[in-house]
Amino acid sequence: METRVTAPTATSPLRVLFILSALRKNGAVLSTLTTIAHLDRRRFQPQLFVVERGEAWGDVLRGVEVLYGASSGGALRKASQLPPTLYRLARRSDVIVGGLEMAPTFLAVLAAQLTGKPSVGFVRNSLPEVLAALPPRYAALSKLFYPRLTRAVAISEGIRESVQKLYPALAGRTETVYIPLDLARAERYAAAPPPEGAPERPYLVAVGRLEPQKGFDILLRAYARLRAAGVTHPLVIVGEGREAARLRELAASLGVEDGVRFPGFQENPYAWIRGAEVFVSSSRFEGFCRVIAEAMAVGTPVVATDCPSGPAEVLEGGRAGVLVRSEDPEALAKGIAGLLSDPEARARFRERGRERVRAFSPERVVARFGEVLEGVAGRG
Incomplete structure (x- = not known):
């Protein structure tokens, strides 16, 4: 029997699903986790979905619900389990967020498209340089997925300008929100x-x-x-x-x-x-x-x-x-x-x-990101 998904009320916290590929020890992941940890729980109910387990971030992730993809089996089994798991989580969420560029954002857009939810994708690096270092298929996938974001969130003005130049469809749909520094x-x-x-x-x-x-x-x-x-x-x-x-x-x-x-x-x-x-x-x-x-x-x-x-x-x-x-x-x-x-x-x-x-400071930066989330959910 399928679990019934309840619609949010205007006063209930927004259910926000963040997606990461893995919990790696680097600044980009730390920025995503700091954002999640500092969201106002009176307004937001965040969940974090991680495709593969990585290093522990216990000092940052206290109080954050973390869900993982398949942790055992070969690559084929993990890949086969990912879509239904992500679909179920997305149906229960109000906004889907790709915490990093490339794969997490591709997954966020896919889940949002399948469930009719708005999507947000962080861009934390210069995409032309990132794509130049990756196999050509990533450029093709980026052209497919990035223009379908409800909002792109760039972590600097320079990144915002480069995103809009690379994907003109995102002009007017790209926000600058600095990283939160605890x-x-x-x-x-x-x-x-x-x-x-x-x-x-x-x-x-x-x-x-x-x-x-x-x-x-x-x-x-x-x-x-x-x-x-x-x-x-x-x-x-x-x-x-x-x-x-x-x-x-x-x-x-x-x-x-x-x-x-x-x-x-x-x-x-x-x-x-x-x-x-x-x-x-x-x-x-x-x-x-x-x-x-x-x-x-x-x-x-x-x-x-x-x-x-x-x-x-x-x-x-x-x-x-x-x-x-x-x-x-x-x-x-x-x-x-x-x-x-x-x-x-x-x-x-x-x-x-x-x-x-x-x-x-997280107080300033995460409050600004919260405005983006409420905007794409129709509460702004």
Whole structure:
């Protein structure tokens, strides 16, 4: 017997189904989970559907109902169970949200189309760059699914503009909602004792996946220039990824391996960031660059490449940190050296950075996203 689905009343909480592929330990997933955790439960009843289990996020997901796809069996069994499970959940929901671009958004649109519900899709990275790194079928699927979103939610103005350029049908249906940054959580983690293996003298730090997007090869070349100019600060690159071996080889070929540390993935990167004299972002492209905002939140001044499309927006065009040309090791080295030699500038950026990140507080950001949800559900 089929379960009867009750329609929401005008005063009952909106039932919102979020979809993720897996609970991976990265900033994009953390942003989605923080959004879910901070939704006003008087107005929203969120559920999270995760296709495959991943790492635990217990400190963020307390009080959030999480449902998983098939956890056993081969790929064929999991794939066969996904549509009926997702369909049942979608029928009981009022709005379907793809928490990340690509697969979660494809699933959100599919479920919404099958059940006649509105759909919302987050865009957290520059889609042209994302699609360029994926097999061609993703571009075809994106053309099919993205124009069918009720709303696209971009995490920066630059991303919003690129979405509307790529999919003109979304013009007028794309909103900018910044990522929510849990400032209390960041400060609590940053207050931890210095991590084991951290340099005992002032150091530079970078954090992110060891992937081409993050431009750590550019950073290493910039660091080699700094060392040649007499800078003695160690460089710590926190993270793991497929570029790890190549980056270590590059550090050795540049003759700076004695000054570079690769501690791998760290459960608490905030302690590494707070302990550094300067935080460096060398990305080739971003959606927002959450870790820049996190560095500002814990009081570490930032030097960042002015890549598409988040750093300049987060740093207010250079008011809250140093911006340099992207793909330019010399410019990056000069930006870092200039900040290291100017304690007054570091103090000024610490103060302005803390002011700037208030705009990313969950109270502000999630309230704005709530307006989007109520709008697509006809309550706005």
